[in-house]
Amino acid sequence: MLENLDLNLLKVFVTVYRHRSITLAAEEMGMTQPGVSGLLKRLQQQVGCPLFVRSGRGIAPTHHAQELVRHVEPALIQINNALESLEGFNTLQARKFVVYASEPVMLMLLPMIEADDTLGNVSIELQPTHSNEEKLIDDLTQNQADLAIEFSNHSTVSFFTEELFEDSVCVIARKDHPRLSGSITQAEFYQEKHVTLKLRREDAYLADYFTEERLPQRIVAAECTSLLSQMSMIATTDCIATMTGSMANLFAEKLGIQVFPHPYTVIPVKHRLLVHNREKNSPSNKWLRSKLKSYFAAV
Template sequence: MVSNMDLNLLKVFVAVYRHRSITLAAEEIGMTQPGVSGLLKRLHHQLGVQLFVRSGRGIAPTHQAQELMRQIEPALTQIHNALEGMESFSTQHDRRFVIYASEPVMLMLLPKIEADESLGKVKIELHPTLLSEEKLIHSLNQQQADLAIDFANFSAPSFLFEDLFADDLCIIVRKEHPRIASSISLEQYYQEKHITLKLRRENAYLADYFTVESLNERDIAAECDSLLSQMSLVSSCDCVAVVSRNMAKMFAEKLNIKILEAPFTNIPIRYRLMTHNRMKQSPANRWLREKLKSYFTVTV
């Protein structure tokens, strides 16, 4: 059976497994739905096991399919990497890259991309990162983006992670704040009203998530889901806010705010490049990773 196995059957199997849909798998590999169904039947007959069953409006893999995927995915990834490594990449050809990034990364990265005259015909497109780790991993797995830039410290064995840059937290207030001058104590911090930022994916406030100490309850005047809106609010009132230092430096002069050292112990915010292992040896993806790393002088 192994000597007569058509490896294209495994390619079809993997596409259907990842999409849980014959229609979407057919679109990905450029085949018709009947063609994909026919190849799946051939694989079913060769292996002698049921691979997929109906589940609602879609299909679901059987235990045998899950085991097959577990066994063949590393080998297919190695084959893909070997073939990708033989391809060439040039900025003289049209190429569009899609990157998932958070708001701070977008604000830092886009000016660097626009100022880069060496990109040639390459277009780097920034999209908002997804709100859950599961959705982010699934989207990268489906090749809906080339890579992501993320600070989440989660483990995904099928993915490659590379350090990009580090950030930390600071306190900001408007320059004319009536009670806070060039520094802020922990007591002052708790006495003031706060503009907070909620990290939706982690379901925690930015200050709590990247602080060693457990912070006490604060007097919250407003809660934001955007760093830029948080800083804009601080610039127009007497509240305080905890923000990332890189963002504060970018907008301190424009928003007439001052940056103060936090009266608690920060946990570094470490941003990493994240892409699927199958893209590790791709000349295009390697070029993109090196290009992004060249934009940041502060390394982890």
């Protein structure tokens, strides 16, 4: 069987297995659906057993497919990494990386990417990370993105993380606030109206998630899902808000706001690179991780 086996058949098989869909596999590989179906049928004839069965509108892997992918996928990854190592990652070759990130990280990262004149023919595209953790993990597993920048901990054996940079939360108010200037006490924190920001995935407010103390109920004037809209409201009202220090300092001068240390004990906001294990030794992914770390080295 090995003498006649085409490695391309295994690549098609693994892609179909990941997507559970011939259509999506064909789109990823730049092939037609009949072309993928034909190669899959050819592989099934060679291994002598069915690999997929129909399930609803899609397909489901058989036990044979599950056993095959368990051995084949790591081997294909090793082969790909070995070939990349021989060639070396070269920025002269056209390559697009997709990075999932939160809004504040995207706002920090995009100017750094634009100012980088060492990228050559490589492009780094930023896309908003998913509020649903399962969707995020699925996308990374299915190669929809090369990595994600996250502050949440993910307990899954298929992924690893690397530290990127550390942030902290602070309190902001407009510069001409009638009662606040230079600092804020715990008592003042509760006397003012708040514009809150809710973290959708964690289902908790930013102020509560990144402070050690349990915060009593605050006077809420508005709730936001965007840091920029939160800052805009603060710039035009007498409300205050808790937000990340990196974003506050980035836009403080432009929006006319003042930044205070938070009056409670803050928990560091640790941003990490979340990467699938198959990319751990990939020269291209290692280059991307190193490049992102270099951008945030001074943060």
